[in-house]
Each structure stands twice: as structure tokens, then as C-alpha cells.
Amino acid sequence: MGTxxxxxxxxxxxEGLHIPSGNKIITDAPVDNMGKGEAFSPTDLMTFSLSACMMTIMGQVADREKIDMSGLKTDITKVMAANPRRVAEIHISFAWPNLVLSDKQKTMLINAARTCPVAQSIHPDIKLEVTFNLY
Incomplete structure (x- = not known):
């Protein structure tokens, strides 16, 4: 049985079900693709998953290095291509106001984000633009 x-x-x-927890998620086709746009689209979830994975792996490094991750946020922009319809670009901007990190810590966190499993699974034809505003 799957998860x-x-x-x-x-x-x-x-409607998706995460069997171990019972949590559910709804997807809806976007308005520009014959849908209602009332929930995450499947491609929204793809780009959101990249951001969530990056933050999760950064969190593992942060826990190990005793860095407080509170307040870390991302803005995500998805750019679609038409023929064939697909995700062409993903833009993620990290913002972490009032953070004090050493250069070594910044490098570790950025490397963790860039090497997360979802980032490693993104097709190389998809342009990834990731900006780290680690103040």
C-alpha cells in the first residue's frame, strides 16, 4: 500500500490523502486552463514542494548548527510555457529579516537548499532562479 x-x-x-496522517489536500485546475482556480493547481504544488523541501533541508542544518529558523519565508513565482504546457521557470526568493549569520552558516544553508531532493529532481530544462536574502 502506498502512502x-x-x-x-x-x-x-x-482530493489527495496522506494515509499515515489523514491530512487532505485539494487541487484545482487554474482559471487559465479551464479550472476554477479555487485551490492549489498541480503545478503550484510542484513549485511549492520545491520551496518546502529547500526550507526543510535548511531546517535540518539549522537544527544541527543551533540556528533559529523562525521568520524564514519564501515568495514563489511559477512561469508556464505554452507548447507543450509545462512549468518553464520557477523563481524563489528567500527572506529572513533580522538574521545574523556567519558567512560559513550562510553557505551551509544555501548549499542545503540547492541540494534538497526536490531541487535534484527538477528537470534541467526548467529554469530555476533562487535568491537568498539572508541578512
Missing amino acids: LKNEYLGNLRT
Whole structure:
């Protein structure tokens, strides 16, 4: 048995279930692709997963190095291509106001983000633009 299930609900909407926790997530096709745009689209989840994975791996390094991760945020922009319809670019901007880090700590956190499993799984044709505003 897998750890995830997904069910098509109709009207270009799905409901995913994380079996171990019982948590659910809804996806909706975006308005520009015949959907209602009332929930994350599958491609939104893809780009969000990249950001979440980066933050998670950074968090592991931060825990080890005794760095408080509170306040770390990202802004994510997805750029779609038309033919074929696909994610062409992902722009992620990290912001962490009022942070004091050594250059070594910044390098460790940036390297952790860039080498997370989702980042390593992104097709090389997708342009990744990641900005780290680690003050």
C-alpha cells in the first residue's frame, strides 16, 4: 500500500490523502486552463514542494548548527510555457529579516537548499532562479 491516495472529484478537482496522517489536500485546475482556480493547481504544488523541501533541508542544518529558523519565508513565482504546457521557470526568493549569520552558516544553508531532493529532481530544462536574502 502506498502512502498517498488521490481521487478525482469532477470539475478538474482532485482530493489527495496522506494515509499515515489523514491530512487532505485539494487541487484545482487554474482559471487559465479551464479550472476554477479555487485551490492549489498541480503545478503550484510542484513549485511549492520545491520551496518546502529547500526550507526543510535548511531546517535540518539549522537544527544541527543551533540556528533559529523562525521568520524564514519564501515568495514563489511559477512561469508556464505554452507548447507543450509545462512549468518553464520557477523563481524563489528567500527572506529572513533580522538574521545574523556567519558567512560559513550562510553557505551551509544555501548549499542545503540547492541540494534538497526536490531541487535534484527538477528537470534541467526548467529554469530555476533562487535568491537568498539572508541578512
